[in-house]
Amino acid sequence: MNVDIAVIDYGMGNLRSVSKALEHVAPAASVAVTTDPDVILNAGRVVFPGVGAMGDCMHELRERGLIEVVRQAAASKPFLGICLGMQMLFEHSEEGDVAGLGILPGRVLRFPNVAMHDNAGNRLKVPHMGWNEVHQAVPHPMWGGIVDGARFYFVHSYYVEAGNPDMVSAFTLYPFPFTSAVASNNIFAVQFHPEKSQAAGLTLLGNFVTWDGNISANQCDTFNTHCSL
Amino acid sequence: MGLAKRIIPCLDVTAGRVVKGVNFVGLRDAGDPVEIARRYDREGADELTFLDITASSDQRDLILHIIEAVAAEVFIPLTVGGGVREVNDVRRLLNAGADKVSINTTAVTNPQVVADAAARFGSQCIVVAIDAKASSDGKWEVYTHGGRRATGLDAVEWAQKMQQMGAGEILLTSMDRDGTKSGFNLPLTRAVSDALTIPVIASGGVGNLQDLADGVIQGHADAVLAASIFHFGEYTVHEAKLHMMQNGIEVRL
Numbered sequence: 001m002n003v004d005i006a007v008i009d010y011g012m013g014n015l016r017s018v019s020k021a022l023e024h025v026a027p028a029a030s031v032a033v034t035t036d037p038d039v040i041l042n043a044g045r046v047v048f049p050g051v052g053a054m055g056d057c058m059h060e061l062r063e064r065g066l067i068e069v070v071r072q073a074a075a076s077k078p079f080l081g082i083c084l085g086m087q088m089l090f091e092h093s094e095e096g097d098v099a100g101l102g103i104l105p106g107r108v109l110r111f112p113n114v115a116m117h118d119n120a121g122n123r124l125k126v127p128h129m130g131w132n133e134v135h136q137a138v139p140h141p142m143w144g145g146i147v148d149g150a151r152f153y154f155v156h157s158y159y160v161e162a163g164n165p166d167m168v169s170a171f172t173l174y175p176f177p178f179t180s181a182v183a184s185n186n187i188f189a190v191q192f193h194p195e196k197s198q199a200a201g202l203t204l205l206g207n208f209v210t211w212d213g214n215i216s217a218n219q220c221d222t223f224n225t226h227c228s229l
Numbered sequence: 230m231g232l233a234k235r236i237i238p239c240l241d242v243t244a245g246r247v248v249k250g251v252n253f254v255g256l257r258d259a260g261d262p263v264e265i266a267r268r269y270d271r272e273g274a275d276e277l278t279f280l281d282i283t284a285s286s287d288q289r290d291l292i293l294h295i296i297e298a299v300a301a302e303v304f305i306p307l308t309v310g311g312g313v314r315e316v317n318d319v320r321r322l323l324n325a326g327a328d329k330v331s332i333n334t335t336a337v338t339n340p341q342v343v344a345d346a347a348a349r350f351g352s353q354c355i356v357v358a359i360d361a362k363a364s365s366d367g368k369w370e371v372y373t374h375g376g377r378r379a380t381g382l383d384a385v386e387w388a389q390k391m392q393q394m395g396a397g398e399i400l401l402t403s404m405d406r407d408g409t410k411s412g413f414n415l416p417l418t419r420a421v422s423d424a425l426t427i428p429v430i431a432s433g434g435v436g437n438l439q440d441l442a443d444g445v446i447q448g449h450a451d452a453v454l455a456a457s458i459f460h461f462g463e464y465t466v467h468e469a470k471l472h473m474m475q476n477g478i479e480v481r482l
Contacts, residue, residue, distance in 0.1 A: 014323050014354070021304055052351035115426075118231050120477075125428045125451055127353055127397055131233045131275055131481040151233060151481045153306060155353040155397075173231045196306050196328060198270070 001036075004029040005209065006043035008070065008085075010060040012052045018082065021195035022047070025206040037069045045208065046073040048189075050084030054108065054158070055096035057084055067101065074103050074187055078213040081189030086182065087160055089189055095158050104184055105163025111174070118175050127157045134170045134180050134192065140215060142169075142181075142188045142207045150200040152192035154180075159191060186213035233481040234445045235275035235452035236469050237308075237430060238459045240265060243283045245291045249408070249457050259460040263298045269459065270303045272466035275481060277303070278331070278400070278454060281311030282375065293325040300326025310358055310400070314339075319346045323354065331400055333358040334373040337380050337387075340394055347395025356430075357396040359384055361417060362404040369403075369417050376404050388421045388429075399429045400454065406434025408457070413440060418448030430454050438464060438472035445478050 005026070007019050015033045022031045032039055040046060048070060050057050061067050073079055074089065081089055090100045093108035100108065116124040131151040136143050159178040162168050169188070170181035181190045188208070194201035240247045240262055247259040259265070266277055277299070281292040289312055296309055309322045310331025319330045336343050336357050347355045360376050361369040361384035369384035388399050401421050403414035413431045422429040431450035435441060435458055444453045458464050470480040 012351075014326070014328060016324065016326055017300065017304075017328060020301055020326070024302070024304070051353060052349075123423075123449070124232070126426055127428070128232065129353070129398065129428050130235050130452070133230055149230075154232075155306075157352075175231065193306075196304060198305050202304060 001032070001039055002042050003032040003034075003039060004044045005031045005047060006040045006045075007031065007033045007047045007049060008040060008066065008073075009033045009035050010057065010064050010066055012050055012057050012060055012084070014051065015049060017193075017195045018047060018049045021202060021205055022209070025202050026209040029209060035064050035066065037066065040066075040069050040073055043073075043077070045078040045080070045211075045213075047080045047082065047208075048074075048085035048088075049082040050088060052084065053095060054084060054087060054093040054100065055098045057088060058098055058100070061088075070101060071103060074101075077186060078208065078211050079187045080208050081187065082195070083156060083191060083193060086189035086191055087158060089187070090160055091163070093158065104167065104182065104187070107161055107163070108158050109161055110158050116175055124175060127155055128174050129155045131197075132172050132174065132192075134172055136170050137168050138183070140169050140183050140188070141211050142183070142204060144207050145203045146200055152180075152190075152194065152197040152200055154192045156191060183215065185215070230479060233275070233479050234450075234473065235430075236441065236466055236473070236480070237276045237278050237452055237454040238269045238274050238466060239278045239280060239432065239454045239456045241280050241282050241456065242292055242295060243281070244288050245295065247460065248282070249460055262295045265460070266299045266303050269466055270305055273470060273482065274305065274466045275452070276306040276308060278308040278310070280331070281309065283312070293321065296322065296325040296327055308356055308400075310356070314342070316342060316345050316349060319350060319355075323350060329354045329356050329398070331356040331358045333360065336391060337371065337373045337382065340390070343391060343396055344394045347397070352395050352397035355396050356398045356400050357388075357391040358400040358402065359388060359391075359421075360402045360404050363414075363417075369420075372404060384417065385420050385424050389424055392425050392427050396427060398427055399425065400432060401429055403433040407432075409434055410436025410457070412436060413444040413448050413450070413453075415443060415448045418444060418450050422449040422451070428452060438469050441469055442473050442476040442478060445473065446476065
């Protein structure tokens with residue numbers, strides 16, 4: 001079976017939300033929520049979602065024999081990581097002190113246990129839950145049609161500290177700037193949930209459906225006015 | 230600029246319809262849940278909460294169909310509560326398209342369900358709903374079974390215990406205020422929110438837009454939930470957000 005978009009199913013999280021949102025933005029595309037390595041590797045593009053604890057997710061991936069499949073997909077085709085699907089691409093997580101896939105350099109840290117406050121003195125809770133601003137650090141086809149600073153829906157207690165600052169595609173304040181999106185070749189990964197972020201999220205998923213996996217200047221010009229600067 | 234305070238319209242659903250009562254009784258029909266959900270999404274609701282207040286299990290599966298229908302066209306977080314008794318109920322609701330599941334009575338009768346559900350699906354999708362009523366000693370007592378049964382538990386201590394067991398968020402309803410339109414119970418909201426590191430949603434008693442702002446500013450709530458003021462067309466979610474913004478609260482517009 002050849003599908004346009006494979007959503008990797010490893011038993012964690014609400015994958016229906018992701019597939020429903022993809023079907024909504026690309027009604028003509030075939031979307032499969034799948035554990036089948038052949039379907040994933042033959043798909044036009046791959047979405048790697050995830051919620052829950054990192055150790056459990058890595059365990060489920062391993063049990064299903066999907067580790068090498070994720071690696072191959074992340075090396076070869078437009079690849080979108082979401083939430084824990086972003087965090088797992090990195091080398092190590094403080095959550096349970098576990099190793100990630102190590103596809104990208106960097107680690108996953110917990111928001112501080114000491115009480116955090118914003119500039120106005122409001123206490124900031126963990127999980128970081130709700131709609132926060134996503135500040136685009138560099139132009140990218142995935143940001144096409146999305147205003148800089150648009151709000152997306154977050155729910156997480158851990159965040160990525162990218163090993164290479166060049167791959168930070170967006171940052172968000174809570175209260176310090178943390179990496180809310182990374183871009184590396186054909187990989188784009190976000191800490192927030194585009195499938196739950198209403199218009200901005202659907203735009204981002206729509207961009208993924210047409211993205212060729214390159215970050216070329218030409219494509220950038222068509223999509224994003226920032227590129228002309 | 231940072232995280233926005235959330236406005237969450239709440240839809241009490243029974244027999245496939247949205248209803249609203251006063252002090253947990255006296256239901257009034259408010260319409261079709263899918264249609265109402267669509268309207269709130271257009272108005273800029275940050276999340277939606279569905280509470281299944283159906284008594285009969287025959288009708289219980291209706292909520293799954295409603296959630297499926299809403300999730301196919303409304304792309305914001307959906308919380309569903311009511312009648313969750315075991316971990317498998319959580320799974321069914323998540324599979325139908327819920328993003329979070331709210332646990333109330335079962336959290337008291339079998340707290341292990343909260344811990345097990347959080348361990349299996351992640352704390353981010355486990356909301357513990359607490360219905361609290363003022364007791365004579367100036368504290369608040371937890372009630373279950375739709376507000377009919379006293380538990381002897383102190384609301385603040387109970388909320389802390391639920392956080393410890395893996396709840397990702399607390400939905401705190403003042404039974405004294407619910408449906409009265411006299412505003413949130415601010416001392417209760419503040420006491421619970423300040424005692425926790427996880428977010429708290431204030432619920433029960435909203436009568437006007439200032440009540441929402443007060444819940445955040447004085448009650449220290451991370452999100453505010455309301456039903457009647459939105460269902461019966463008194464205010465739109467957008468108007469509520471503008472009012473909160475005028476009070477210096479960060480919102481998503």
